[in-house]
Amino acid sequence: MNASVSNTLSSEKTSHTTCPYCGVGCGVEVTVSETESGQQSLSHLEGNRQHPANFGQLCVKGSNLLDTNDLSNRLLHPMIEGERVSWPDAYQHIADKFTAIINEYGSDAVAFYVSGQLLTEDYYAVNKLAKGYLGTANVDTNSRLCMSSAVSAYKRAFGEDIVPCDYQDLENTDLLVLIGSNAAWTHPILFQRMEKAKKLNPEMRIVHVDPRANATSSLADLHLGIKPGSDAYLFNGLLNYISKSHAFDRAFVESHTNGFDAALSSASLSIEEVASHCDIDAKTVKQFYELFVSSPKAISFYSMGINQSNSGVDKANSIINCHLASGKIGKEGCGPFSITGQPNAMGGREVGGLANMLAAHMDIENPTHKARVKEFWQSPTIAEQGGLKAVDLFDSLENGKVKAVWIMATNPLVSMPNRNKIERALKKAELVVVSDVVSENDTLAYAHVKLPATAWSEKDGTVTNSERRVSRQRGLLIPPGEAKHDWQIISEFAQAMGFKEGFNYTHPSQIYAEHAALSGYENDDERYFNISAHKNISLNTYNNMKPYRWPLPEVGATQNSLPDSKRVFSDGKFYTENRRANFIPIDPRIPEQCTSDDYPFVLNTGRLRDQWHTMTRTGKTGKLAQHISESSIYMRAEDAAKLSVSEGEWVHISSAMSQAEQVCLPVKIDEKLRLGTCFAPIHWNQTFASSASIARLFTDARDPLSGQPELKHAAIKIEKSPVVQYVQVFQSKIDVLELKQLFDHWQKSVRDDVECFTAALTQKESTASSIFNKIVTEFSHLGCQIYSRIVNSLSIIVVSKDEVIKAVIVMSDKPINLAQDWLAQQIYKNIEEIDLPSLLRGIPDESFTLGRQVCSCFNVREKTIVNAIKSGFASVSSLGDKLKCGTNCGSCKSELAELVKTHSGNIPISVVTEVHDSEDVV
The missing domain is CATH 3.40.50.740 (Rossmann fold)
Structure with a gap:
């Protein structure tokens, strides 16, 4: 704490609240400080160890909440047509309209x-x-x-929107099936609970069903990289397999369900037919089916990959059908578990x-x-x-x-x-x-x-x-x-x-x-749903309310003692008219946007580890930009080669809904994608990028029951952008120049009071030399001193004022591969304290030659981790002991595991076992 603040500190108090990010609902403990003058601030934040959702753990986003809580870009007064007005005037204006x-x-x-x-x-x-x-x-x-498709599916099956599982079920199951979910990045605290459960129970099996192998796949015993949109075929086939195996719970089906025969009739697919529809190997399909029927307990954990579809409700019901047929519902470690995306x-x-x-x-x-x-x-x-x-x-x-x-x-x-x-x-x-x-x-x-x-x-x-x-x-x-x-x-x-x-x-x-x-x-x-025990809740009880699970009906409960609810459906009673669960016949449908000669690629979307929705919060802190700082389109190398595109080059992306120039992104190579499929994150918008809003690429296709849009599947065309100059600008936020109007396409991020631009200049607007001259002229008008050097095709400009570096600009006719963290850290340094010749030659400090940042909490980079793995630290836990990575928020653990898998293959077994127990080897 700042000394001047501590000298005038009047009070401190600790409050318990809830994280505002994903639907896990983690408890947060915050210290609120107040000075003698009445000024408030949040001085410390950590996970609430008593909260049953997270038991003190927080992901990297939650851990950095205080860094996002300043008043920059805050709307502080009512406005009508750009003019400040009073609240009564604003209300009256809206009321009149x-x-x-x-x-x-x-x-x-x-x-x-x-x-x-x-x-x-x-x-x-x-x-x-x-x-x-x-x-x-x-x-x-x-x-x-x-999540509206999950809601509709629950209502069709159970008569009410009831999630029948809890987080402990994820830890107490024999088989965990993750479907259309990258939980390692989107729900990292739950993923860590899954990791711990698997470590404590080596017999536990995890299956990941997703077209894209991703961070979550690192935990899986089996990955099913199915064709995008083919989930209902997979689970219809599983229903058919269950009905023909010892896993079929005839007593439960006959006593507690409706419509089994009709659902089974629509699901009569052989393993070979499922494999054909899903475009995966039949042996892999059978392996998954055998795991499901042989596991006494199974959880199906599904998210946007199921819901965001023109048939999301049917896909969810196809999963629920399998749990009803096998009787794996209403029991510990069993059930169809939809996970929500928002708090x-x-x-x-x-x-x-x-x-x-x-x-x-x-x-x-x-x-x-x-x-x-x-x-x-x-x-x-x-x-x-x-x-x-x-x-x-x-x-x-x-x-x-x-x-x-x-x-x-x-x-x-x-x-x-x-x-x-x-x-x-x-x-x-x-x-x-x-x-x-x-x-x-x-x-x-x-x-x-x-x-x-x-x-x-x-x-x-x-x-x-x-x-x-x-x-x-x-x-x-x-x-x-x-x-x-x-x-x-x-x-x-x-x-x-x-x-x-x-x-x-x-x-x-x-x-x-x-x-x-x-x-x-x-x-x-x-x-x-019934929480009527709180219908007369007092202000004091409300303010001191502890977390509880509904239902909490009035009879048999008190406001001071809040027991957790009983297990849902344990008595086989549902909330339909006849109290039986409904099987739903499923006729699988393909996505609306099909590929064609004009639009040959499938685009999938999702979230990144350290960003959230449209970056209103997460975009404000540099720590969350260090993992992945810009939006990209991820492609297989083979697909990129067909377009004569290399990593870092920008491409125009279009669909039947958009023009090519509306979405333009740099390319990242990802060999874990299926051929012909691409991935792009959802977060970037016109506050942070000129042409990264991928919402333009999707049609209005939506589920006819839930109305949920199909945001996981677009048919797109990719064309190489005619970039003549790549530009990176790092400048002080205090006296920042508005440079983005100079570029055709740009992206922006913030790192420790440094504004960072990545931009592309095409032949449409101007020449590279004129942009160079404009940048120099703009800074010269501010009385700045300009240093520049051209090395091969790389132009580097260093701008200082009063001997303090205000900006670094890098330009090249090829994608720029300099460490952005290193360039950003030059801002605010005294010009005499740096190695200016090395900076102008683009030679980074040694610590920044170590690759991308993997662990945001302790700034541990990829090459450091790989070197440690090769020297024998070949488990996530031993890497934590050695480098501290993964030991704070844990969000990077899945990436650490993936690096271990990739780089530990040539380590002698004798070396590995000397370092840690063999059960820790990934």
Whole structure:
């Protein structure tokens, strides 16, 4: 802690809250410091060792939360058409617009598009306002994009959206099947629990089903690199195999299920037919099937690779069918386990956060449910039918049926498919309101009204993780500027609309208590979701709430003693009309965007280890940019060679939905991809890149039941970009020059107060020499001193002012391979303290010749790790002992394991066993 701060320190307190990233819902312990003048800060953060989701562990993103919590790019005041206004004026403006539109066009002419980043109390307020007071069900969420197919599948099979597993099941199973999930990067704390379980139980087997071998594959005993989109064939075949084997649980099927014969009839595929459809070896298929039927306990853990499909619901049901047929459900270590992508996607499901739902797991198409909710809310109306799902909502904005949309805590221009259409829709809207934390992002550029919302460290309420565990997210800091909580904004707006009685909340605990009461209202075991034990919760109990798993019904529970719920479906009772689970006949469908001569490659998408969604948070800290600093398109070397493209060269990517110049990325070679398939990350947007928004490449293809878009499969064309000059710029954030307008394509990242640009100059705009001269001229106007040198094809410019380095610029007609970390670290150094001749020749310090950074926590690089492996440290644990890598957040462990697998093959066994126990050898 800074000495000047510590001298005036008035108090410190430790608060428990919840991580705002993925759906694991990790507990976080934060120290809040306050000075005598009342200034608050967060001085220390670590995992909460008492939280049952993570037991003190945090991934690299969670560990660096404090670095993302500054006020840079914060929206702090309400704005209308770019002008600052008061909150009452903002509310009145929106209310007048909403009222006029509803009076002229009806309630369904307005819509809300919200987010899994909202807390449950926020979600509840907006759903109550829209469905019970405005009379429209046009409330959808970006959770539609990640887990709505899983929701629909659970409801079809079980009668209710119930995840029947918990995290301990991942550790207590015999077979763990990971499907369409790169958990090592997307849910790293759960992945670490899987790693530990496998180490403690060597008999445990792990199967990874994914077209792309990735970090998660490092833990797998068997990887099935199936053809993209062919999952339903694989699990239909497994159902057929189960029915013909000793694994078929006839007693369970006959006593507790419906429709087995019809489901089996649609699944009559032989192993050879499955292998053909999935384009993998028949022996591999049989090996997987035999593992499943021979394992007493099995978990199927699935994520976006299943859900983000035009048949995601069917794919999920094909997995559920296999668990029903084998009776591997309702037992420890068994079940179909969908993992959510956002911190409160589950909480949103509880309060009706999707357009086809009502609150408390009730259905909007059910007349009894509608009447019940309307009566409970004492609301003037209730939505008569399901509202517009995400893709349909923006279709209706574009065609004029929806006139106004209120977007909360999400950036649909980056996350929704068919970005060009989303842009047209927002341009056409009569009113676009955006409540957000940031002052600039792709979507805010289209907002007529901008409202400042609270961020993670200020928000106060509850979230529910992927195992149905409710945790408190506690407000740690006073909201800055005029920022308000989302529930507060909605409540005050509702009062401006004339709905004062239904929204007179003054604290989120009041909303939570109402939500709890509704969950138990007229719920005679009709719905499994029930937390009515908290319907009269006190403020003190709410503030001191410990994590618990629902259900928590009123009878037999107390507010001070919160027992975990019983195991779901252990009695064979489900929540369908006849209390039996439903088998669903599955007719597999191929993806909508099929490859062709014009678009010969398949594009797959996903998240990176150290970045999150559209980088609103993670893009602010340099530590999270060190692992992978720029967006790329990953290709097999053989595919790249056919296009005469080498690693580092930029390519134009197009689909039937986009023009070639709209997406342009550098190439990375990845031999773990299937031939003809490519991968690109989802995160980059126009704040961080000129042409990396891959949402432009995807059609509106979506599942007909869930409405979830097919964001895992696009047919694309790749063409080499005519780059004449590659450019890298590293400059001080304090006095940064706006250089991006000089380049045709650029990407930006931040590293320790240094702004880093990677850019490409094509022949369309200008020549390399003129760009060189423009850069020199811009810095010269600032009174800077310029040093430059050309070595072979490499031009390096060093800019200093007052003897301090302000910028380093590197230009070449070939891809630049200099260590970016080294170049970034030159900024702010005194010109006399560096080896200027070596810098101008592009000769890095020795520590930066060690390859890419693998461990972000301890800055351990690839060559250092490889050398240690070759010297005998051939396990993840021994590498940790030697180099500390993997011993803090653990996010790099899967990559360490992969390096061990790759580089330990030539180590003599005698050397390996001298270093560590043989059971640790990967």
